[in-house]
Amino acid sequence: MALLLGVLFMVFILLHITGDPVSLMVSRHASPAEIEALREELGFNRPLMVQFADFLTDAVQGDFGRSFRYRQPAMGLVLERIPATIELASAALLMAILMGVTIGILGGSNPNTILDSLARGLGLLGQTIPTFWLGLILIIIFSLHLGWFPTYGRNTFVLFGMHLPDKSIILPAFALSLFTTGQLARFTRSAVLEVMNEEYVTTARSKGLGKMRIYSRYILKNSAIPLISIIGVQFSYLLSGSIYIETIFSWPGLGNLLAEAVSTRDFFLVQATAFFTSLVVIGLHLVTDLIYMLVDPRIRYR
Amino acid sequence: MKPILAVEKLNTRFETFAGSVYAVNDINFELFPGEILAVVGESGSGKSVTMLSLLGLLPGSSSRVSGRAQFSTAGIDVDLLSLSKSELNRYRGNHISLIFQDALRSLNPVTTVGEQISESLITHLGYNKKKARRHALELLELVGISQPDKRYSSYPHMFSGGMRQRAMIAIAISCKPEILIADEPTTALDVTIQSQILELARRLQRELGMAVIWITHDLGVVAGLADRVLVMYGGTAVEIAPVDELYENPRHPYTEGLLGAIPSIANKGIKRLVSIDGSPPDLFQAPRHCQFVWRCPYAFEPCWQNIPQNYEINKGHYSKCFYDLQNNRPRTEV
Amino acid sequence: MEKENGDITNNNSTGLIVDEQEDRSIRKKIQDLWRLLWRDKSGLLGLTIFLILVFAAIFAPMLSPHDPLQQNLIMSRQPPIWAEGGTTEHILGTDNLGRDIFSRIIYGTRVSIMVGFLGVSMAFSLGMMIGLVAGYKGGTVDNVIMTLTNMVLSLPYLVFVVFIAAILGNSLLNVILIFGFTDIPIFVRVTRGEVLRLREEGYIEAAMSIGQKTPVIIFKHIMPNLLGPLITLATFEMSAMIFYEAGLGFLGLSVPPTVPSWGNMLAEGRQYLTIYPWMSIYPGLAIVLTGFGMNLFGDWLRDVMDPRMRLMKK
Ligand SMILES: Nc1ncnc2c1ncn2[C@@H]1O[C@H](COP(=O)(O)OP(=O)(O)O)[C@@H](O)[C@H]1O
Ligand SMILES: [Mg+2]
Numbered sequence: 001m002a003l004l005l006g007v008l009f010m011v012f013i014l015l016h017i018t019g020d021p022v023s024l025m026v027s028r029h030a031s032p033a034e035i036e037a038l039r040e041e042l043g044f045n046r047p048l049m050v051q052f053a054d055f056l057t058d059a060v061q062g063d064f065g066r067s068f069r070y071r072q073p074a075m076g077l078v079l080e081r082i083p084a085t086i087e088l089a090s091a092a093l094l095m096a097i098l099m100g101v102t103i104g105i106l107g108g109s110n111p112n113t114i115l116d117s118l119a120r121g122l123g124l125l126g127q128t129i130p131t132f133w134l135g136l137i138l139i140i141i142f143s144l145h146l147g148w149f150p151t152y153g154r155n156t157f158v159l160f161g162m163h164l165p166d167k168s169i170i171l172p173a174f175a176l177s178l179f180t181t182g183q184l185a186r187f188t189r190s191a192v193l194e195v196m197n198e199e200y201v202t203t204a205r206s207k208g209l210g211k212m213r214i215y216s217r218y219i220l221k222n223s224a225i226p227l228i229s230i231i232g233v234q235f236s237y238l239l240s241g242s243i244y245i246e247t248i249f250s251w252p253g254l255g256n257l258l259a260e261a262v263s264t265r266d267f268f269l270v271q272a273t274a275f276f277t278s279l280v281v282i283g284l285h286l287v288t289d290l291i292y293m294l295v296d297p298r299i300r301y302r
Numbered sequence: 303m304k305p306i307l308a309v310e311k312l313n314t315r316f317e318t319f320a321g322s323v324y325a326v327n328d329i330n331f332e333l334f335p336g337e338i339l340a341v342v343g344e345s346g347s348g349k350s351v352t353m354l355s356l357l358g359l360l361p362g363s364s365s366r367v368s369g370r371a372q373f374s375t376a377g378i379d380v381d382l383l384s385l386s387k388s389e390l391n392r393y394r395g396n397h398i399s400l401i402f403q404d405a406l407r408s409l410n411p412v413t414t415v416g417e418q419i420s421e422s423l424i425t426h427l428g429y430n431k432k433k434a435r436r437h438a439l440e441l442l443e444l445v446g447i448s449q450p451d452k453r454y455s456s457y458p459h460m461f462s463g464g465m466r467q468r469a470m471i472a473i474a475i476s477c478k479p480e481i482l483i484a485d486e487p488t489t490a491l492d493v494t495i496q497s498q499i500l501e502l503a504r505r506l507q508r509e510l511g512m513a514v515i516w517i518t519h520d521l522g523v524v525a526g527l528a529d530r531v532l533v534m535y536g537g538t539a540v541e542i543a544p545v546d547e548l549y550e551n552p553r554h555p556y557t558e559g560l561l562g563a564i565p566s567i568a569n570k571g572i573k574r575l576v577s578i579d580g581s582p583p584d585l586f587q588a589p590r591h592c593q594f595v596w597r598c599p600y601a602f603e604p605c606w607q608n609i610p611q612n613y614e615i616n617k618g619h620y621s622k623c624f625y626d627l628q629n630n631r632p633r634t635e636v
Numbered sequence: 637m638e639k640e641n642g643d644i645t646n647n648n649s650t651g652l653i654v655d656e657q658e659d660r661s662i663r664k665k666i667q668d669l670w671r672l673l674w675r676d677k678s679g680l681l682g683l684t685i686f687l688i689l690v691f692a693a694i695f696a697p698m699l700s701p702h703d704p705l706q707q708n709l710i711m712s713r714q715p716p717i718w719a720e721g722g723t724t725e726h727i728l729g730t731d732n733l734g735r736d737i738f739s740r741i742i743y744g745t746r747v748s749i750m751v752g753f754l755g756v757s758m759a760f761s762l763g764m765m766i767g768l769v770a771g772y773k774g775g776t777v778d779n780v781i782m783t784l785t786n787m788v789l790s791l792p793y794l795v796f797v798v799f800i801a802a803i804l805g806n807s808l809l810n811v812i813l814i815f816g817f818t819d820i821p822i823f824v825r826v827t828r829g830e831v832l833r834l835r836e837e838g839y840i841e842a843a844m845s846i847g848q849k850t851p852v853i854i855f856k857h858i859m860p861n862l863l864g865p866l867i868t869l870a871t872f873e874m875s876a877m878i879f880y881e882a883g884l885g886f887l888g889l890s891v892p893p894t895v896p897s898w899g900n901m902l903a904e905g906r907q908y909l910t911i912y913p914w915m916s917i918y919p920g921l922a923i924v925l926t927g928f929g930m931n932l933f934g935d936w937l938r939d940v941m942d943p944r945m946r947l948m949k950k
Contacts, residue, residue: 111363112363124928124932127875127927127931128924128928128931129924129927130879130882130920130923130924130927131883132882132883132886132902133902133916133920133924136902136905136906136909136917136920137916137917137920140913140916140917144909144910144913198407199402199404199408200407200408200409202354202359202402202408203402203408203409203410203470204410205359205394206359206394206395206399206400207394207399207421207422207425207473208390208391208392208394208395208396208425208426209391209421209422209425210391210425213421213425217410217413217417217421218410221410221412221413222411222412225412236792240794240795241794243794243795243798244883244886244887247887248906258795258798259798259887262798262802262889263887263888265802270799270802274795274796274798274799277792277795278791278796281790281791285790295412297411297412297457297459298459
């Protein structure tokens, strides 16, 4: 809660300290008088603390101002877009876990083999290819040349009354996931390597347990614990990274909204989007901590 | 009597970036059913590596093990070193068990102690979960852990040091092994807990009739515990003898040095025993002569030239030394 | 413990490992580093790539065949040299306005290196100072600093940066300041962690107990231990900053659109993606190459700077 208030405060302060929000809103050609008028109208000429208190009371009531462009309450616009972003980020996370963790496990348990190099290479690849460029390249190859996927948009089909995305999610999710795939491969690899050298693994072998059991109950279970927090952090990267990917693929989510709001200088919309993205990310950190506590017996009982 | 374990010409080498480490060199010893064999020697003398080699527990990529380790008991007669990993799994934890020094690091932190006992029973004896649990509770009781029901579902970090080592012992004896190898199991514990664990080990050894290899660098413990003693130095077995004979009549200068350093009753509290001058040998060279020669007060020419053979002093008493300590002169054969 | 002994001996005997001893001269240390670098070819490759970039940034006017800003509508939309219709005149082709892509990429290194270098320098120095204060003083000061740090670090970084950039408007100075400020927390955290570690190991108390003054302790005892981890961090952060700068450019939030930068080129390229894909491909490759080099070098630095890792290395 304190964290939440802190974030609210920070978003607010940033907005007002780093620059004059009014300059974001008006066109570059506005006269000083016009700017002053707008400032007056929006109450930006009052003392900061008063503004913050005001902002807070409004925020608590769910009032984040109105979007100039859509002529609607900003919060409604933001909430509307959240599911599409979560959907994209989840799909990306799923891909990353499937590929990254698998390759990481294979690499970590076979040090100094091709699999190991693959895991390390994937880690490097994910770190060196920028998401936004990868998105463009994927479109060139798979949409333009091969024609397998649409170049942009979220197409859906209906299943049990839900509008689920069809194959149009594959390219954006993949582009978004590569960095995380690499991180997970890298991290899983080193976690597995480390656990394999632990004494309790020797104990397990001295007990004559089968390979499968040693892997499932000893190596993987222990490696999984540090992975959880990494996955939590990665999910917030994915949410942020959606700014690029949603822009490139015109995916109707938060990132797209933010990029659009920024380019149309839609002040309250920028503020609301930034705030809600932060909110989701912070919520995620809390959930991660919770899962962590549930999974690691050493923390649970402390 | 036929030994339950006969180790011959055991050699273990590690390949490292800086070259080969000759950790175990030509070790021979026998272990008889129901006896307690103590293995003593300072840190780095190869005690742990010897035992891990026997059970194929060294990192496969960097270690080279050769020799024979014949395990024979009712209906079984195999050379452990010739077995594949999956064949070894039939013996490890079932016929031969190990316990280590640091019980906290030896137990899986993320599964319950109970499960870690049960899994051995399930793997080797084919028990179902329920039966394994029942038996595991009995084992916990047997090793002196109170409230086994509650402890069964506890995690290792919730146990005290002594209790963890008891739990390790429960795991080790779960399948009634013929051999229990204990690698400095009490070194990390308080003195009072140490004696409790020793007491427990002795009791279990009698009740289950196991043969025990008890590794320690505390010669003070050995006297009251072991039947025979194997003394290791620089990866070689320098002397082996029945315990009383070794104390009264040590025939290797290293053993003599060790015994000279035992705390007497009067200065019982003092723990640092070894006060022999010099430092352990560099294991990067394959031994070409006696490994103790640098520190040996009796060293003479042949000691620098050849590796001493295993001289039989008395029945069951062997020493690898060119010098005849009893008569204070070089051996006549040399 | 026994095992480590073996390893230490084994390293000393190869004679390649830098001892922790103080009496080594700087020159000797650099020599040792250089030998380690020569042995590990990936670290060397990384450093080479980085140096090439710096070189390109400094000598951009001499290296580029064309003026990066010069438009030439007759020569516009030329594909790269190996594609059908490509010319030797413009090896990577030209953009929609006929500007030479290769020259623009070379000039683009200037923005990237400048943002990366200045941004990191700023975050490094401020972050180290704040981290030192937090770790050294402890107590309330530490609490306040760390609460703020953690708060910033728990925000989604990209959103945060986009947000500020949108308010401040496009200019090179703004971009440098944004990254320089927003990257402070990570340096604070690492510095403070190291200071606390030194404290735990009794370094600081020992120095205090023999009556050394605070500045002496900080400069003689703490700083030298900080440099390793911080320089490693700086390498990775610089590579990250170059990425983020390009990303901002891609969203139209970095340097003004008239300045040739990799991000701006990608943003322009994206509009012509379907017809002139080379406009997007090559600036992106430059970013990839940069990230590749800096990560290789950073990985190597990390291994060499971490004394534990160093002992384990061949
Ligand atoms: N994995 C390994 N790689 C290289 N050397 C090793 C390894 N394990 C043990 N050694 C070396 O083997 C020697 C014997 O070690 P160890 O058996 O653990 O001694 P002890 O148990 O008697 O204290 C030591 O010099 C140690 O450095
Ligand atoms: Mg040992």
